[in-house]
Amino acid sequence: MPFKFTKLEIPDVVFIEPEIFKDERGFFMETYKKSDFKKFIKNFDGFVQENHSRSTKNVLRGLHYQKFPKEQAKLIRVIKGEIFDVAVDIRKNSLYFKKYVSKILSEENRAMLYIPEGFAHGFCVLSEVAEVVYLTTHEYAPEYDTGIRWNDETIGIDWPIKEPIVSKKDKNLPYLKDLLEWLK
Numbered sequence: 553m554p555f556k557f558t559k560l561e562i563p564d565v566v567f568i569e570p571e572i573f574k575d576e577r578g579f580f581m582e583t584y585k586k587s588d589f590k591k592f593i594k595n596f597d598g599f600v601q602e603n604h605s606r607s608t609k610n611v612l613r614g615l616h617y618q619k620f621p622k623e624q625a626k627l628i629r630v631i632k633g634e635i636f637d638v639a640v641d642i643r644k645n646s647l648y649f650k651k652y653v654s655k656i657l658s659e660e661n662r663a664m665l666y667i668p669e670g671f672a673h674g675f676c677v678l679s680e681v682a683e684v685v686y687l688t689t690h691e692y693a694p695e696y697d698t699g700i701r702w703n704d705e706t707i708g709i710d711w712p713i714k715e716p717i718v719s720k721k722d723k724n725l726p727y728l729k730d731l732l733e734w735l736k
Contacts, residue, residue, distance in 0.1 A: 554582045557592040560655070562648040565639045566593060566666040567655055568627075581662060583629060584687065593666060599627065599687035606632075607677045607684070612716035614674020615640055615700040615707075615725070622696040623669035624688040633682030634658035635675040636712050640700065642728070643670040650728065652709055657684075672700050676713050699725040 556569040570581040590596050607613065615638070618624050628637055637657050641648040655665055656678070667673050675684065700707070702718060704727050 554585065555588055555592075560653045562639070562641055562651060562653050564641075564668045565653050565671070568664040568666060570662060570664070572662060583664070584627065589666075593668075596625075597689065599625075599689055601688045601691045602685065603688065603692075604683065604685045607682055608717070609677050609680050610713050610715065610717050612674065612676040612702055612711065612713070612718050612722070614638065614722065615672035615702055615704075616674065616697070617642065617672040617699060618690065618693060618696040619698060620696075622690045622693040624690045625669050626667045626673055626689075627664055627687040628657060628667065628673070628675075629662070629664040629685055630657045630659055631683050631685055632659050633677065633679035634660070635677055635679075635682050635684060637665050637675045638673065638709055639665065639667040640672040640674075640707055640709075641670065642672050642700070642731075644732070646670070650707055652707055654709070674699075674702055674709075676711055676716055678712065698731075700731065701725045701727050704728050 554571040558567045573580045586598050635657050638652055638654045640652040706728050
């Protein structure tokens with residue numbers, strides 16, 4: 553199997569380390585193989601959309617998610633630079649509700665993070681520039697697009713940057729307490 557799958561403190565979030573084949577020409581790795589993912593991730597049916605973002609140092613994006621019935625699972629990886637990546641459990645009936653897990657993803661470690669449906673996702677850029685590529689299980693649906701404020705105290709994410717650069721949209725996202733009636 554070309555991947556090492558490791559469940560994190562919130563077991564539905566999976567840290568994935570691909571097998572990397574290196575030689576004098578460079579390297580080769582598989583970044584996604586549906587059959588392997590289906591063996592390890594329960595109820596996994598595959599991805600339908602790929603996105604690519606480029607951000608500069610200290611940019612913070614998130615915490616984003618799509619509402620039911622267009623919830624998205626995501627497979628995040630970095631092709632340039634380094635990010636601090638975060639998944640927040642927003643499933644009201646989960647033992648891990650309001651908890652988060654984080655990992656460093658970079659072009660150096662080539663690791664990936666699988667974030668299932670029912671989680672908000674965000675990241676901040678630690679390098680001068682970072683390019684992030686991610687797959688999703690539902691296409692982008694603007695009418696279902698929403699998020700949670702990046703600095704929500706009930707979640708308490710320990711972001712590794714002091715003065716993040718946040719979009720106007722993300723600065724105005726609601727706090728988790730204001731979303732409770734809408735969460736599954």
